[in-house]
Amino acid sequence: MDHTQESTPLLDALRRYRERDYTPFHTPGHKRGKGASDGAREVLGAAFLDVDVALAGGVEDTRESAGLLGAAEALAAAAWGAERCFFLVNGSTSGVHSLVLTLAGPQDYVIVPRNSHKSLLAALIFSGAMPQYVEPAIDPEWGIPLNISNKKAAAALAARPDAKAFFVTSPTYNGFGADLEHLAGATHAAGVPLIVDQAWGPHLRFCSKLPIDAMSAGADAAVTSVHKLISGVTQSSVLLARGERLSLHRLESIVRMTQSTSPQMPILASIDAARAQMATQGEALWSQAVELAEWARGQIDDIAGLRCVGDECLQKEGVYSFDRTRLTVTGCSLGHSGYALESILRNDYSIAVEAADPLNIVLNVTYGDSMDDLRTLVAALRDYAARYRDAGQAAQSCAGLLIKLPAFTRQAMTPREAFFGASEALPVAACAGRVSAEIVTPYPPGIPVLGPGEEVSDETVAYLAEAARRRLHVHGPEDLTLQKLRVVKESRKRRRA
Ligand SMILES: Cc1ncc(COP(=O)(O)O)c(C=O)c1O
Structure with a gap:
């Protein structure tokens, strides 16, 4: 085989399968679309259903499928600078789960940023590990988390020299990179593996105009979502690792536990194709995307009433690099929350954004966009701003929409103990001094105000009451209106030093 x-070994195998026109006596039950409903055929397309087959379900002889995957993963490992690469069909979420389960068991400490994706907290619940949080600063103006400063990282390592891993999210959702090379040096000097949640950085390694990627910086492992910013289909992701400080054998067996036993070939083949595309054309494609994003940023900044996060972020705490292809835009001074701006763009201009929070919208720019697409966006924003300036909307300060997050109290027990133990739902006002059994993450800033196992303070209660009054968008708790909170039953509360 050509290496x-x-x-693209997997993509080629799928092409061969289609061209040989096999009669399928294997999964899935729609049998290359023949049994699909009319609606499914119309929306999903006959071409997709024709190749919707699992890796070990007919693409190759049963015994040869594993060889195909191994060849594709080896190519991806080389492209992303890792010793091993595992293709994931359940997103970076499943990669984060695999890494925590590989590195930390019950009661082991792991250092984790407070702004981690929820897959990391879930993984702590699965494994029984104990978090030592590092808190990134929150930008007071934009209401979004920045990144972990080297100083805070050093303090966390000093507090927990026995930590089994140091996790960092880089880049963040808004494109803010931590000082990964420094963090690799510091964690390795302490004998702790550095694990990077690089869900938003599958492209970094392939273009010199983008921040340094995790594996180049010396990380021991990283997860990176192929579907988020490069051309893999939804849910495609890769886990990258090197074996000096973690067992690749154990990692492999755990990855196999967290993945479907019927990985969908179109997902796997799309990772193969995206890797080949990046390895051979990444520099040119991403240079073009950076140029488009920079052009759009300049245009949007020139529209009265609108602003984009730009290079000034590099002066802020914990921000050592910035992915300029991420556009965070606010229309607050035109009187609109991020949610309102999202709806206006969707309803009035047929533009769909990546995400919205109370202050901002976030837009992804990739090499899949053309200059015409960016012109459409800028024209829509210009028109929107003119309409609402003329309508004389009251100017609104972004800062006024933010509530100061309460300080982290203490972790009274592991997230797993709190999550699985006996608990009760109480009015929030009665929860001070109790231990939370659930996660509460208000947006913004998307940082948990409580995780399972954390003690609830008076300050937390006051925060939750204010968040409920303002009807903040919240993820995690059973009661999304924040009237009640699920806490650990008193008899189970255990104190930790
Ligand atoms: C920082 C971070 N990590 C992990 C994930 C999970 O990635 P996926 O959607 O590929 O499972 C996300 C998803 O948004 C994320 O933002």
Whole structure:
């Protein structure tokens, strides 16, 4: 088999399967679309259903499928600078789960940023590990988390020299990179593996105009969502690792536990194709995307009433690099929350954004966009701003929409103990001094105000009451209106030093 970066073993196998026109006596039950409903055929397309097959379900002889995957993963490992690569069909979420389960068991400490994706907290519940949080600063103006400063990282390592892993999210949702090379040096000096949640950085390694990627910076492992910013289909992701400080054998067996036993070939083949595309054309494609994003940022900044996060972020705490292809835009001074701006763009201009929070919208720019797409966006924003300036909307300060997050109290027990133990739902006002059994993450800033196992303070109660009054968008708790909170039953409350 050809092993250059142009080759695509999984994509080629799928093409061969389609061309041989096999009669399928294997999964899935729609049998290459023949049994699909008319609606499914119309919306999903006959071409997709024709190749919707699992890796070990007919693409190759049963015994040969594993070889195909191994060849594709080896090419991806080389492209992303890792010793091993595992293709994931359940997103970076499943990669984060696999890494925590590999590195930390019950009662082990792991250092984790407070702004981690919820997959990391879930993984702590699964494994029984104990978090030592590092708190990134929150930008007071934009209401979004920045990143972990080297100073805070050093303090966390000093507090927990026995930590089994140091996790960092880089880049963040808004494109803010931590000082990964420094963090690799510091964690390795302490004998702790550095694990990077690089869900938002599958492209970094392939273009010199983008921040340094995790594996180049010396990380021991990283997860990176192929579907988020490069051309893998939804849910495609890769886990990258090197074996100096973690067992690749154990990692492999745990990855196999967290993945479907019927990985969908179109997802796997799309990772193969995206890797080949990046390895051979990444520099040119992403240089073009950076240029488009920079053009759009300049245009949007020139529209009265609108603003984009730009290079000034590099002066802020914990921000050592910035992915300029991420556009965070606010229309607060035109009187609109991020949610309102999202709806206006969707309803009036047929533009769909990546995400919205009370202050901002976030837009992804990739090499899949053309200059015409960016012109459409800028024209829509210009028109929107003119309409609402003329309508004389009251100017609104973004800062006024933010509530100061309460300080982290203490972790009274592991997230797993709190999550699985006996608990009760109490009015929030009665919860001070109790231990939370659930996660509460208000947006903004998307940082948990409580995780399972954390003590609830008076300050937390006051925060939750204010968040309820303002009807903040919240993820995690059973009662999304924040009238009640689920806490650990008193008899189970255990104190930790
Ligand atoms: C920082 C971070 N990590 C992990 C994930 C999970 O990635 P996926 O959607 O590929 O499972 C996300 C998703 O948004 C994320 O933002």
